[in-house]
Amino acid sequence: MTERGTVFLVLVLAALGAWLWLSRAPRPASAPPAAPLLRVPAADVARVELAEGDERVVAVRRDGAWADAAGRAWDAAVVADLIETLRGLAPIMVVDAAPADPADYGLGPGATRLALAGARGERLLALDVGERNPAWTGLYVRVDDARAVVLVGAVLRWEMEKLRDARPGGKP
């Protein structure tokens, strides 16, 4: 090969290298772990309300103990379990950023709503809770009145059932 040919090949190689370098896909930034649904210490929660249609299950922290709206004592462990679960659960995925009909996910009017508030009544978390996904591994929810439907672990359903079952005075 002639000297000219060698130089030409080197130039072609350099051009290819530059093209590869410039055209490579940007490296995706590693996604930060999704934030948990409830981002405050459990001690900051002073009120838990689970509303399903006309039914309300309410737990209010008074002098360090949980009681219902009528002042009847709760099994504190059940309320604590729910709060700890919400502090550990993070959205697994956004299922539908802009649902045409939220009722498709069980999030239409009358959907179950779980609301947590602080001592001064400030909202700490509001979850609209819909259906389970087809495999029952998770639940469709909307967080803090956002439009997007996200999937969270089905353990939330288990904790909500525990709360219903443990309500002071039993199930209505």
Add this chain to the structure above:
Amino acid sequence: MNGFRFGLAALAAVALVCGRGGPAAAAGDEPWTLDANNWQEGKDLLPEPVLKRLQKGEYWFKVVPVDPQKFHHNYSQAFWDATAANEGKYDVEPKQCGLRDKSTGKIPVFVFGLPFPKIDKNDPQAGCKIAHDFNFAGLQGGGGGATFTLNGVDSGGQFRRVKAFLHTQGFQGRHFGPLKDNPENLQGQALGGAIEPLDVEGVSTLTKRYWDWESQDALWAYVPSTRRARRVNASTRSDPVAGLDIFADDLNCYAGKIEYYRWKLVGEQNILAPVLQPYPFPAKPVSPTRQIIETPYMPAGYEVPNAKGAPWWIQQNLVFIPRPVWVVEGQSSDPYYNFGKVIMYFDKEMFRIYWKMVHNRAGEYFYTAMCGYHFVKNDETFSAVFPNLVVGVNDKTNRSALGGRYQSSFLEQHWDPAYFSLRTIAHMTD
């Protein structure tokens, strides 16, 4: 492959005539069938994911009545006498739920029978005490083994089959008192190995569980291709066994050390309990220390022409008995353990776990295991309970794995002290 260490065991059963389900039958005095036609009657008797498959016609249940008193006596009188004598002797230390002798404040030297004959549901430590009772109910046989299969099954049928064996020796909880020599201070030890297919033949594991509150289990796995026995972490018990939808911790529905989990009693109910038959099988002595138990095979849907239901659903020789259970949550304290919250259903009297629902660390429910048993008793001086079936179902992938279903198992009261060793697992294929 390290999941073989706590293998699963086989089983068999007694075919029972099943009548048509109906309100009268469901009342409890006649055998009846729970299926898609009367699924509502199973509403409060099954975990929800199981009920869903029942409703869809994938599962059905032969429900047989059981005499509670007779069922109680599936365990020997010696066991129940020891249980009664344990009243008030033990409590649990608060840090790790370790069993504690009240008189010394230390771990007991030897325990036989249920350490907590009475469970008070208002006791904050009730979940932990239930777990200890479960452990000691399972330890009563003292040791033994079986050769069994693991079958991976999906909607198209079986996609993998592994044949393996498991041998165990117990130092705690056994009838006839403690063994003379326990130089390693063990609660028990186990040796398991794969026999088929060729690609896993010789893969074997050795497990030693120490009789203390703190130590992790010591686990070694041997892979013939590397000719090395390697120490593995105890959290691998939550890894799939041989790539199947079954986990080493599925044996008895919980095979870990009690102190690994945080336990919480969250409820009580009745549930359908899977058993090969409600009452004990006899054991046949074959040597001064060994007894053999023959049990029938439990074919699953993929093995039976024109089978009803899911391909992994057991078709014959499995019956269900309604039993009162404690509902207990367990969660591992090991950050490397794959499972999150596990919900388990413990028999209130016999302390077997019949079902468990498993969430992953992200809180997603993904897996249910059904754990079946058979009882062994010849007289009132000795009894044992064997895990003979695990049906693990991954609802995320809609796949299942069956473990156990052995037709022969044995009880061994005197193992060669050198058997449970690294030398044994390293020379399995010699």
